[in-house]
Amino acid sequence: MQKHHWLRAGLFAAAASAAFAAAPAQAQGSLVMYCGVQEEWCRAMSGAFEKETGIKVAMTRKSAGEIYAQLKAESSNPRGDIWWGGTGDPHLQAAEEGLTQDYESPANKDLHEWALAQWEAAKKRSVGIYAGALGFGYNTQQIKAKGLAEPKCWADLLDPKLKDDVQVADPNSSGTAYNLLATVVQLMGEDKGFDYLRALHKNISQYTKSGAAPAKAASLGETAVGIVFIHDAVVFAVQGDPIKAVAPCEGTGYEIGSMSIVKGARNLDNAKKFYDWALTPAAQALAAPAKSYQVPSNK
Structure with missing residues (x-):
């Protein structure tokens, strides 16, 4: 009897383990993403990150200049968490004005020198993600x-x-x-x-x-x-x-297309998770299928 009890328990545990392995990532909060590249690439990035982490992404696509203006307008009550993409100059301007915050990703060691030069110029408040x-x-x-x-x-x-x-x-x-x-x-x-x-x-x-x-x-x-x-x-x-x-x-x-974390981000931990993930080869490989042919920053 005892043997059958442990057998049933073992089968249940195995079934539960398989079910969890097959299930998608569980919800882990949210992330507000301002995206400065083409819509198709924006959707690919936000969708892949959401699928991989379970973090719900609210993505808005605008030009880099528009995103900079939005960050400035929202500076007293920030609504965004991560600014991904768009030419580097507005990112540098935002960094200079304290609209974004410094962060050093573990992935920095895998980046090209020009990507890190952007990070250093921005006083660690922005990093290069592609060049064009x-x-x-x-x-x-x-x-x-x-x-x-x-x-x-x-x-x-x-x-x-x-x-x-x-x-x-x-x-x-x-x-x-x-x-x-x-x-x-x-x-x-x-x-x-x-x-x-x-x-x-x-x-x-x-x-x-x-x-x-x-x-x-x-x-x-x-x-x-x-x-x-x-x-x-x-x-x-x-x-x-x-x-x-x-x-x-x-x-x-x-250009050095860049990424920055918004100063005062409400979902700071998730912004850092996206930042680290976006610098990986797998994330940057999403560009070409989305018909974006920039040079990626990851070596």
């Missing part, structure tokens, strides 16, 4: 129809035949556009750089809210040229759209 070079994408059909040679340089975008046929993001909302401004000034000097931007303005049809939007517009033929990070143009080239990505002949700048 600035350039532009042009619609091959539109350029051919205008009788233009393939644009290869920043100077080519000043051609009068491109009047009202170039798009770039608005620097008031987009880190991409701010990167363009900084790139041009560093390449040409302040005076010539602003002369270039004034001349370029004559060809701009729209200053978009999102940094990546001009690439989509170029792929659809809504504009001949979209000034974007090169990986944003590659997304549409890979799927067969008539768009070609260009690294300008004069040289170019680049």
Whole structure:
């Protein structure tokens, strides 16, 4: 009788163990995530983290400039926990203003030097998660129809035949556009750089809210040229759209996409868990399936 009792107990324990092993992660609180990359990548990251940890993620997608402005507006009563993605300059600005907090992840040892340089520049309040070079994408059909040679340089975008046929993001909302401004000034000097931007303005049809939007517009033929990070143009080239990505002949700048923990985060422990997880190879490998082709920060 005793033997049967222990047998039943053993079978019950084994069944319970198997049930727990097969079950998804149990709920472990929540996380408010401000995401500064493309929607598809944002959803992939938030969904994978939620599935792996059981932590419920409330994700909002905005441009880096918009997220920075939101953190500033909410500084007296923070609502976000983690800011993931978007160009590094707004992250650095937020760090300088005390809108984000310092954190050293155990994963730092596995990161490229440029990612750690961002962390050090931000006084440990932001870290690099990917890198991407600035350039532009042009619609091959539109350029051919205008009788233009393939644009290869920043100077080519000043051609009068491109009047009202170039798009770039608005620097008031987009880190991409701010990167363009900084790139041009560093390449040409302040005076010539602003002369270039004034001349370029004559060809701009729209200053978009999102940094990546001009690439989509170029792929659809809504504009001949979209000034974007090169990986944003590659997304549409890979799927067969008539768009070609260009690294300008004069040289170019680049972004270090970053991640920061919000100062005063209500779910601080979960923010740190996401931060550590987002720096792993497995998490960063979610980029390519989401059609994002930046260089990951994990070696």
